Amino acid sequence: MERKHKPSTIPISPSLPQAAVDVSDYTVKATLPSRDTVTINLFGATVTSWTLASGEEQLFLSSAAKLDGSKAIRGGIPIVFPVFGPPSKDHATGKLPQHGFARSVLWEFLGKNTSESRSGKKGGDEEVKLDFGLSSGMLPEEMRQKWPYEFGLVYSVTLGKDTLETGLHVQNTGGEVVEFQALFHNYLRIEDISQISIHGLSTSPYVNKTTSPPSMISPSSSSEPLTLTSETDRVYSSLKPSDPVTVQQSDKTKFILTREGLTDCTVWNPWQKGAEGMGDFEPKDGWRQMICVEPGAVSGWVRLEAGDAWEGGQVIKAD
Numbered sequence: 488m489e490r491k492h493k494p495s496t497i498p499i500s501p502s503l504p505q506a507a508v509d510v511s512d513y514t515v516k517a518t519l520p521s522r523d524t525v526t527i528n529l530f531g532a533t534v535t536s537w538t539l540a541s542g543e544e545q546l547f548l549s550s551a552a553k554l555d556g557s558k559a560i561r562g563g564i565p566i567v568f569p570v571f572g573p574p575s576k577d578h579a580t581g582k583l584p585q586h587g588f589a590r591s592v593l594w595e596f597l598g599k600n601t602s603e604s605r606s607g608k609k610g611g612d613e614e615v616k617l618d619f620g621l622s623s624g625m626l627p628e629e630m631r632q633k634w635p636y637e638f639g640l641v642y643s644v645t646l647g648k649d650t651l652e653t654g655l656h657v658q659n660t661g662g663e664v665v666e667f668q669a670l671f672h673n674y675l676r677i678e679d680i681s682q683i684s685i686h687g688l689s690t691s692p693y694v695n696k697t698t699s700p701p702s703m704i705s706p707s708s709s710s711e712p713l714t715l716t717s718e719t720d721r722v723y724s725s726l727k728p729s730d731p732v733t734v735q736q737s738d739k740t741k742f743i744l745t746r747e748g749l750t751d752c753t754v755w756n757p758w759q760k761g762a763e764g765m766g767d768f769e770p771k772d773g774w775r776q777m778i779c780v781e782p783g784a785v786s787g788w789v790r791l792e793a794g795d796a797w798e799g800g801q802v803i804k805a806d
Protein backbone atom coordinates (compact mmCIF):
# COMPACT_ATOMS: atom_id res chain seq x y z
CA MET A 488 0.00 0.00 0.00
CA GLU A 489 1.16 3.49 -0.82
CA ARG A 490 2.16 5.33 2.40
CA LYS A 491 0.52 8.66 2.78
CA HIS A 492 3.25 10.63 4.43
CA LYS A 493 6.28 8.90 3.11
CA PRO A 494 9.44 10.88 3.56
CA SER A 495 10.39 12.66 0.43
CA THR A 496 13.84 12.18 -1.00
CA ILE A 497 16.19 14.87 0.08
CA PRO A 498 17.35 16.51 -3.10
CA ILE A 499 21.09 16.30 -3.44
CA SER A 500 22.51 19.40 -5.02
CA PRO A 501 24.57 18.47 -8.04
CA SER A 502 28.20 18.42 -6.95
CA LEU A 503 30.30 21.22 -8.33
CA PRO A 504 32.56 20.21 -11.18
CA GLN A 505 35.98 19.20 -9.91
CA ALA A 506 39.43 19.55 -11.36
CA ALA A 507 40.48 16.31 -13.03
CA VAL A 508 44.01 15.01 -12.60
CA ASP A 509 45.38 12.26 -14.87
CA VAL A 510 48.62 10.54 -14.01
CA SER A 511 50.10 8.42 -16.75
CA ASP A 512 53.60 7.15 -17.37
CA TYR A 513 55.76 10.12 -16.60
CA THR A 514 53.21 12.92 -16.90
CA VAL A 515 50.61 14.56 -14.68
CA LYS A 516 47.85 16.57 -16.36
CA ALA A 517 45.27 18.68 -14.55
CA THR A 518 42.14 20.09 -16.17
CA LEU A 519 39.98 22.67 -14.40
CA PRO A 520 36.22 22.95 -14.87
CA SER A 521 37.04 26.21 -16.69
CA ARG A 522 39.02 23.96 -19.15
CA ASP A 523 42.40 25.50 -18.33
CA THR A 524 45.02 22.72 -18.31
CA VAL A 525 48.57 22.15 -17.17
CA THR A 526 50.86 19.19 -17.96
CA ILE A 527 53.97 18.33 -16.00
CA ASN A 528 56.65 15.84 -17.01
CA LEU A 529 58.17 14.08 -13.99
CA PHE A 530 61.60 14.43 -15.58
CA GLY A 531 62.59 17.75 -14.09
CA ALA A 532 59.02 18.31 -12.86
CA THR A 533 58.96 20.41 -16.00
CA VAL A 534 55.68 22.08 -16.94
CA THR A 535 55.49 21.23 -20.65
CA SER A 536 52.10 22.72 -21.46
CA TRP A 537 49.73 25.33 -20.07
CA THR A 538 46.53 26.02 -22.00
CA LEU A 539 43.67 28.43 -21.33
CA ALA A 540 39.94 27.72 -21.66
CA SER A 541 40.20 28.74 -25.33
CA GLY A 542 42.72 25.93 -25.85
CA GLU A 543 45.48 28.44 -26.58
CA GLU A 544 48.94 27.20 -25.53
CA GLN A 545 50.90 29.65 -23.34
CA LEU A 546 54.31 27.97 -23.34
CA PHE A 547 56.83 27.21 -26.05
CA LEU A 548 58.01 23.60 -26.21
CA SER A 549 60.54 22.55 -28.83
CA SER A 550 59.22 19.74 -31.04
CA ALA A 551 62.68 18.13 -30.66
CA ALA A 552 62.66 18.33 -26.84
CA LYS A 553 63.70 15.10 -25.13
CA LEU A 554 60.91 14.06 -22.79
CA ASP A 555 62.52 10.85 -21.52
CA GLY A 556 65.01 12.25 -19.00
CA SER A 557 67.99 11.85 -21.35
CA LYS A 558 68.38 15.65 -21.41
CA ALA A 559 66.73 18.68 -19.82
CA ILE A 560 63.49 19.52 -21.63
CA ARG A 561 63.88 22.34 -24.17
CA GLY A 562 60.85 24.47 -23.44
CA GLY A 563 58.01 24.75 -20.94
CA ILE A 564 59.22 25.67 -17.45
CA PRO A 565 62.44 23.88 -16.47
CA ILE A 566 63.51 24.38 -12.84
CA VAL A 567 67.03 25.68 -12.37
CA PHE A 568 68.58 24.40 -9.09
CA PRO A 569 71.08 24.47 -7.37
CA VAL A 570 73.13 26.57 -9.80
CA PHE A 571 72.29 28.97 -12.61
CA GLY A 572 74.42 29.03 -15.75
CA PRO A 573 77.77 27.33 -16.00
CA PRO A 574 78.95 26.78 -12.40
CA SER A 575 82.17 28.43 -11.38
CA LYS A 576 84.88 25.87 -10.62
CA ASP A 577 85.69 27.43 -7.25
CA HIS A 578 82.17 26.99 -5.86
CA ALA A 579 80.67 23.89 -4.20
CA THR A 580 78.41 23.48 -7.27
CA GLY A 581 81.50 23.55 -9.55
CA LYS A 582 81.17 19.98 -10.83
CA LEU A 583 77.48 20.21 -11.73
CA PRO A 584 76.16 20.71 -15.27
CA GLN A 585 74.88 24.13 -16.44
CA HIS A 586 71.64 25.08 -14.57
CA GLY A 587 72.08 22.17 -12.12
CA PHE A 588 70.27 18.85 -11.93
CA ALA A 589 66.68 19.63 -10.88
CA ARG A 590 65.55 20.13 -14.50
CA SER A 591 66.58 16.67 -15.67
CA VAL A 592 66.21 14.16 -12.82
CA LEU A 593 63.06 12.19 -12.00
CA TRP A 594 60.76 13.82 -9.42
CA GLU A 595 57.95 12.20 -7.47
CA PHE A 596 54.31 13.32 -7.76
CA LEU A 597 53.14 13.96 -4.19
CA GLY A 598 49.46 14.62 -4.90
CA LYS A 599 46.85 17.25 -5.60
CA ASN A 600 44.87 19.76 -3.63
CA THR A 601 41.78 21.48 -5.00
CA SER A 602 40.31 24.65 -3.61
CA GLU A 603 38.19 27.57 -4.58
CA SER A 604 40.30 30.18 -6.28
CA ARG A 605 41.64 33.01 -4.19
CA SER A 606 39.80 35.43 -6.44
CA GLY A 607 36.78 34.42 -4.34
CA LYS A 608 34.53 33.90 -7.36
CA LYS A 609 32.15 30.95 -7.05
CA GLY A 610 30.91 28.51 -9.65
CA GLY A 611 33.70 26.38 -10.95
CA ASP A 612 36.29 29.10 -10.58
CA GLU A 613 38.60 26.88 -8.68
CA GLU A 614 42.27 26.05 -8.70
CA VAL A 615 44.28 22.90 -8.40
CA LYS A 616 47.68 22.58 -6.75
CA LEU A 617 50.01 19.76 -7.73
CA ASP A 618 53.00 18.98 -5.53
CA PHE A 619 56.22 17.31 -6.61
CA GLY A 620 59.13 16.19 -4.44
CA LEU A 621 62.84 15.66 -4.92
CA SER A 622 65.32 14.81 -2.18
CA SER A 623 69.04 14.16 -2.18
CA GLY A 624 68.37 10.43 -1.72
CA MET A 625 66.55 10.34 -5.09
CA LEU A 626 69.52 11.69 -7.07
CA PRO A 627 71.59 9.41 -9.28
CA GLU A 628 74.80 8.48 -7.45
CA GLU A 629 77.03 10.43 -9.86
CA MET A 630 75.05 13.62 -9.15
CA ARG A 631 75.22 13.04 -5.39
CA GLN A 632 78.97 12.81 -5.66
CA LYS A 633 79.15 16.06 -7.57
CA TRP A 634 77.05 17.89 -4.95
CA PRO A 635 77.04 15.87 -1.73
CA TYR A 636 74.49 17.90 0.27
CA GLU A 637 71.29 16.70 1.93
CA PHE A 638 68.15 18.53 0.85
CA GLY A 639 64.42 18.20 0.27
CA LEU A 640 62.58 20.12 -2.45
CA VAL A 641 58.83 20.53 -2.81
CA TYR A 642 57.74 22.12 -6.07
CA SER A 643 54.11 23.27 -6.27
CA VAL A 644 52.32 24.05 -9.51
CA THR A 645 48.98 25.77 -9.04
CA LEU A 646 46.65 26.16 -12.00
CA GLY A 647 43.88 28.74 -11.81
CA LYS A 648 41.70 30.39 -14.40
CA ASP A 649 44.20 32.20 -16.68
CA THR A 650 46.97 31.84 -14.08
CA LEU A 651 49.82 29.50 -13.38
CA GLU A 652 51.75 29.68 -10.15
CA THR A 653 54.95 27.82 -9.37
CA GLY A 654 56.67 27.70 -6.00
CA LEU A 655 59.83 26.02 -4.80
CA HIS A 656 60.40 25.10 -1.16
CA VAL A 657 63.98 24.15 -0.34
CA GLN A 658 64.91 22.52 2.96
CA ASN A 659 68.44 21.92 4.13
CA THR A 660 68.07 18.49 5.75
CA GLY A 661 71.80 18.01 6.33
CA GLY A 662 74.20 19.19 8.99
CA GLU A 663 76.12 21.84 7.04
CA VAL A 664 75.45 25.14 5.33
CA VAL A 665 74.17 24.87 1.74
CA GLU A 666 74.48 27.59 -0.90
CA PHE A 667 72.26 27.49 -3.96
CA GLN A 668 70.58 29.44 -6.74
CA ALA A 669 67.09 28.82 -8.12
CA LEU A 670 65.12 30.04 -11.12
CA PHE A 671 61.97 29.29 -13.15
CA HIS A 672 63.09 29.09 -16.77
CA ASN A 673 59.76 30.12 -18.37
CA TYR A 674 59.64 29.69 -22.16
CA LEU A 675 56.63 31.96 -22.85
CA ARG A 676 54.85 31.44 -26.16
CA ILE A 677 54.34 34.60 -28.19
CA GLU A 678 53.22 35.34 -31.72
CA ASP A 679 56.22 37.27 -32.96
CA ILE A 680 59.33 38.43 -31.11
CA SER A 681 59.41 41.64 -33.15
CA GLN A 682 56.13 42.75 -31.51
CA ILE A 683 57.25 42.10 -27.94
CA SER A 684 58.12 44.64 -25.28
CA ILE A 685 58.99 43.83 -21.68
CA HIS A 686 58.08 46.31 -18.98
CA GLY A 687 59.21 46.59 -15.37
CA LEU A 688 62.95 45.96 -15.80
CA SER A 689 64.42 49.25 -16.97
CA THR A 690 65.22 50.64 -13.50
CA SER A 691 67.26 47.55 -12.51
CA PRO A 692 70.92 46.85 -13.29
CA TYR A 693 71.69 43.83 -15.45
CA VAL A 694 74.51 41.62 -16.59
CA ASN A 695 74.72 41.33 -20.37
CA LYS A 696 75.87 37.76 -21.01
CA THR A 697 76.18 38.18 -24.78
CA THR A 698 79.52 40.01 -24.40
CA SER A 699 82.77 38.31 -23.49
CA PRO A 700 83.40 38.78 -20.64
CA PRO A 701 79.82 39.55 -19.54
CA SER A 702 79.28 43.25 -18.85
CA MET A 703 77.46 44.93 -15.96
CA ILE A 704 75.02 47.61 -17.14
CA SER A 705 73.65 50.25 -14.78
CA PRO A 706 69.92 50.96 -14.62
CA SER A 707 68.70 53.49 -17.15
CA SER A 708 66.96 56.65 -16.05
CA SER A 709 64.20 56.21 -18.61
CA SER A 710 61.35 53.75 -18.23
CA GLU A 711 61.69 52.54 -21.83
CA PRO A 712 60.56 48.91 -22.14
CA LEU A 713 62.96 46.25 -23.41
CA THR A 714 62.49 45.27 -27.05
CA LEU A 715 64.56 42.56 -28.72
CA THR A 716 66.34 42.87 -32.05
CA SER A 717 69.16 40.33 -31.67
CA GLU A 718 70.38 37.56 -29.37
CA THR A 719 69.52 38.64 -25.83
CA ASP A 720 70.79 37.17 -22.58
CA ARG A 721 70.44 39.49 -19.60
CA VAL A 722 70.27 38.84 -15.89
CA TYR A 723 68.43 41.71 -14.20
CA SER A 724 68.92 42.02 -10.45
CA SER A 725 67.57 44.02 -7.49
CA LEU A 726 64.00 44.05 -8.79
CA LYS A 727 61.47 45.37 -6.29
CA PRO A 728 59.56 42.31 -5.04
CA SER A 729 56.18 43.96 -5.57
CA ASP A 730 56.83 45.24 -9.12
CA PRO A 731 55.46 42.97 -11.84
CA VAL A 732 57.27 42.22 -15.07
CA THR A 733 54.87 42.56 -17.98
CA VAL A 734 55.20 41.13 -21.48
CA GLN A 735 53.29 43.08 -24.10
CA GLN A 736 52.53 41.92 -27.62
CA SER A 737 51.97 44.94 -29.88
CA ASP A 738 50.02 47.16 -27.50
CA LYS A 739 48.29 44.40 -25.57
CA THR A 740 49.37 42.84 -22.29
CA LYS A 741 50.17 39.17 -22.87
CA PHE A 742 51.68 38.03 -19.54
CA ILE A 743 52.04 39.58 -16.09
CA LEU A 744 54.66 37.96 -13.85
CA THR A 745 54.73 38.61 -10.12
CA ARG A 746 57.33 37.18 -7.77
CA GLU A 747 57.70 36.01 -4.16
CA GLY A 748 61.19 36.00 -2.69
CA LEU A 749 62.83 36.33 -6.12
CA THR A 750 64.57 39.59 -6.97
CA ASP A 751 66.33 38.61 -10.21
CA CYS A 752 64.94 38.02 -13.68
CA THR A 753 66.70 36.68 -16.76
CA VAL A 754 65.53 37.53 -20.27
CA TRP A 755 66.81 35.20 -22.97
CA ASN A 756 66.21 34.65 -26.66
CA PRO A 757 68.88 32.74 -28.66
CA TRP A 758 67.89 34.39 -31.98
CA GLN A 759 68.49 32.62 -35.28
CA LYS A 760 72.14 31.61 -34.83
CA GLY A 761 71.69 30.41 -31.26
CA ALA A 762 68.65 28.33 -32.23
CA GLU A 763 70.57 26.77 -35.12
CA GLY A 764 73.29 25.73 -32.68
CA MET A 765 70.92 23.81 -30.41
CA GLY A 766 70.22 20.26 -31.60
CA ASP A 767 67.02 19.98 -29.52
CA PHE A 768 65.55 23.29 -30.74
CA GLU A 769 62.84 22.83 -33.38
CA PRO A 770 61.40 24.29 -35.47
CA LYS A 771 64.55 26.22 -36.24
CA ASP A 772 62.61 29.48 -36.60
CA GLY A 773 60.80 28.78 -33.29
CA TRP A 774 62.87 31.50 -31.57
CA ARG A 775 60.44 34.00 -33.08
CA GLN A 776 57.60 32.44 -31.07
CA MET A 777 59.30 32.35 -27.66
CA ILE A 778 60.68 34.62 -25.03
CA CYS A 779 62.26 33.35 -21.84
CA VAL A 780 61.43 35.57 -18.87
CA GLU A 781 62.89 33.81 -15.85
CA PRO A 782 62.32 34.99 -12.28
CA GLY A 783 64.95 33.65 -9.91
CA ALA A 784 67.45 34.10 -7.11
CA VAL A 785 70.65 33.87 -9.14
CA SER A 786 72.80 36.97 -8.81
CA GLY A 787 74.24 35.77 -5.50
CA TRP A 788 73.82 32.63 -3.38
CA VAL A 789 70.97 31.72 -1.08
CA ARG A 790 72.68 30.49 2.10
CA LEU A 791 70.76 27.95 4.16
CA GLU A 792 71.88 26.91 7.61
CA ALA A 793 71.39 23.28 8.66
CA GLY A 794 67.67 22.59 9.12
CA ASP A 795 66.55 25.90 7.57
CA ALA A 796 64.13 26.34 4.69
CA TRP A 797 63.63 28.86 1.88
CA GLU A 798 60.80 29.54 -0.53
CA GLY A 799 60.53 31.36 -3.83
CA GLY A 800 57.62 31.60 -6.24
CA GLN A 801 56.01 33.26 -9.23
CA VAL A 802 52.54 33.81 -10.62
CA ILE A 803 52.11 34.14 -14.38
CA LYS A 804 48.85 35.69 -15.45
CA ALA A 805 47.88 35.32 -19.10
CA ASP A 806 45.83 38.17 -20.52
Ligand SMILES: O=P(O)(O)OC[C@H]1O[C@@H](O)[C@H](O)[C@@H](O)[C@@H]1O
Binds near residue numbers: 572585720755781
Ligand atom coordinates in the same frame (compact mmCIF):
# COMPACT_ATOMS: atom_id res chain seq x y z
O1 LIG B 1 70.82 25.58 -23.13
P1 LIG B 1 70.44 25.74 -21.69
O2 LIG B 1 71.42 25.11 -20.74
O3 LIG B 1 69.04 25.26 -21.43
O4 LIG B 1 70.45 27.29 -21.38
C1 LIG B 1 69.69 28.17 -22.13
C2 LIG B 1 69.91 29.60 -21.67
O5 LIG B 1 69.34 29.78 -20.39
C3 LIG B 1 69.34 31.13 -19.93
O6 LIG B 1 68.71 31.18 -18.68
C4 LIG B 1 70.77 31.60 -19.80
O7 LIG B 1 70.81 32.95 -19.36
C5 LIG B 1 71.49 31.45 -21.14
O8 LIG B 1 72.85 31.84 -21.00
C6 LIG B 1 71.39 30.02 -21.63
O9 LIG B 1 71.97 29.91 -22.92
